[in-house]
Amino acid sequence: EGAAGPGGAERYFTRWYKPGTAGAGQGQAEPGGSGALTPLCALLADVKGRPCEDFCVLQHSNRRVAGGGPAPGRPRAAICVITLAEAHPLLQSGKTIKNINYQISANCSRLQNKVSGKSKRTCLFVFQMQGAQFLTELAPLCRISSSDGEEYTIYSCIRGRLIEVNENILTNPALLQEKPSTEGYIAVVLPKFEESKSITQGLLTQKEYEEVLMKRRSSAS
């Protein structure tokens, strides 16, 4: 006898998928990025030889929770949590994580994202948001190397402000593999309110993603 649906914190999230992006791994931002990466990239991934580096974006459904009543200030989009999808190579058996690095480049560390404050007031919140790093879909969040010499880049997958990266996986990399959809998350991103509907346009629903997985399996055989 278990809880109704997925237990714990994940209950209020909708799962969206970003199948493996290929080749554009070095870039920071795509200016005016189209952002609309289609299921075709799954095939591109295979062509480039980097199969299955899939991500899962958990989008919170804020409307269902907490207190009731209007949120103070302007309307905001639902928060998104960036995680590895189950098909990701790092989550396959036999992989050991050697290193997780939030230093993206010489000048940019996701750990130095300045989003902090003590006040509950909305004006400070806005100020915080302005200080946070703005990400586009192909912005790298971190680089993870495994003991077999492979290196993987984890991408933002959506546009928005970086709220935080998960420091718990730095101290305990096993979390990433044991609980990739909860405690092993990579980062939290807050999209712009105006973009909250288009955010998921570049992503696949659970059903669409399962079809991609099926196609992979059949093309592999």
Place this chain on the structure above:
Amino acid sequence: MSAVAEKDRAVVQLLLDAGTCPRCVLRFCSVGSQLLYRHPLQDLLKDLQEFLKSSQGKEGTVCLDVADPPCKRLRLEHKEEGADELNHNGAIPQLPSAGSTGNAGNAALSGNTALESSAGRVCNVCLGILQEFCEPDFVKKVCQKVNSADYQFTSFVFSVSLPPQLSVRERAAWLGVKQQMRNLGLPLAKDDIVQLKEAYKWIIHPQLAEELGVPADGKSLFEVSVVFAHPETDEECHFLATACPDCFKPAKNKQSVFTRMAVIKALERIKEEDFLKHFPCPPSSPKNLCDALEIQCNNGAVFVAGRYNKYSRNLPQTPWIIDGERKLESSVEELISEHLMAEFKADSFNFSSSGREDVDVRTLGNGRPFAMELVNPRRIRFSAEEMKRLQQAINDSSDKIQVRDLQLVTRSAIGRMKEGEEEKTKTYSALIWTDKAIQREDIAFLDDIKELRLEQKTPLRVLHRRPLAVRCRLIHSMRSEYLDQHHFRLHLRTQAGTYIKEFVHGDFGRTKPNIGSLLHRTADILELDVESVDVDWPPTLAD
């Protein structure tokens, strides 16, 4: 008693000539007797005229008697030459001719000059405020408005809003007087000019109090307010903008930049010479009276406090509306306010409470303290019995909430409620599920943990509207109740501001420690109840 004295003669003459009403003349002579201002205008005018006719150089002062009729006024001899002695620099004085006492003391003193026709003129200083707007007709009009508005009150405060140009005209009259005195080589009396508003209240308060049947009281919560305007002279303030431009900042709304405050500030700054250049001193007579634009009533807010229980797991505390669409029916706030608004007949309300609970959380025990501010209530007096009945009415109308200890409180008492929100403990009961099986022994240790220190990052579910931060909170004590291999109930006493749900499921590891980490399992919260809010306010009422 203050009086119009010999030294004021020139002032009186100048002002009456310029078209100033008798009451404003008294103000400029620093006459401080309230009773005197209440004399009918015609009487005051006659007295002043008599005073002017009296010969200069008479010893002592002329008293305009402040006692009620019969007047014991000194009768002075008419002296026609006296007029010429007044103005050494050749200004033609205008005095009533002798023998004008034949008429009854009413408006028309026929055959007289501009002086007496100032009885009919709109005052060049107060624009009629101390004239028409002190008359019984206006008082009746105000009281009619008050009575029709159907307010409950035991006293009143009468507030008026005067057009800014009155300050300009006051200054202009003063400068005119000052100049005249200088020309005459007379020392200028200290300028304790009686304020226009003050004199107005001296005259109108007793009349309003009589008509309304309650006293005037500066501290009263019931306010009767009148806004006066004089569009004819609205542009008189504009010259100040060129003289003191930085006093007049463009307003965000379309409202005029020439507010009372801005005009007063500019008048403080402007030099006399500049003022005299731009504005006639004393000011000219207007054609029309002021208009009384609005007569409004307002009662100060009353505060109703109590404690509420919430028995529904589907009820928000405040209305839940997104994009204009209501997401959930009703709310704690609306279920309570509906009855209070109807009984107190208020314009609106503000609901606040000592913390709040989620939609799906019940509030049990003694309930959560709340306060309802009722804005501009028509009814303000309720006995303890009536409050009890009101409480019963609320409780009868819904099974989703119940209220207790409903009572009237002061505004300052609200502070105690808010202090409770941040400082006082709460107790909860949580129904917890675990993924892996548990036995009684597995959870027993929770009962022994005291003052458990949590570090809670802002929960994901509120991150879109609260800043990212880490909160340290204490779980003072816990008590577990084993139910079965995957369920147990946990009772907790915690510091104010602790996120209980996140303590149970861990919020992606962002609340540490959490039940999951303590039990080495994945845990989820199925139900949460608030068992008590440990604030001892409002006072408990006996049933």
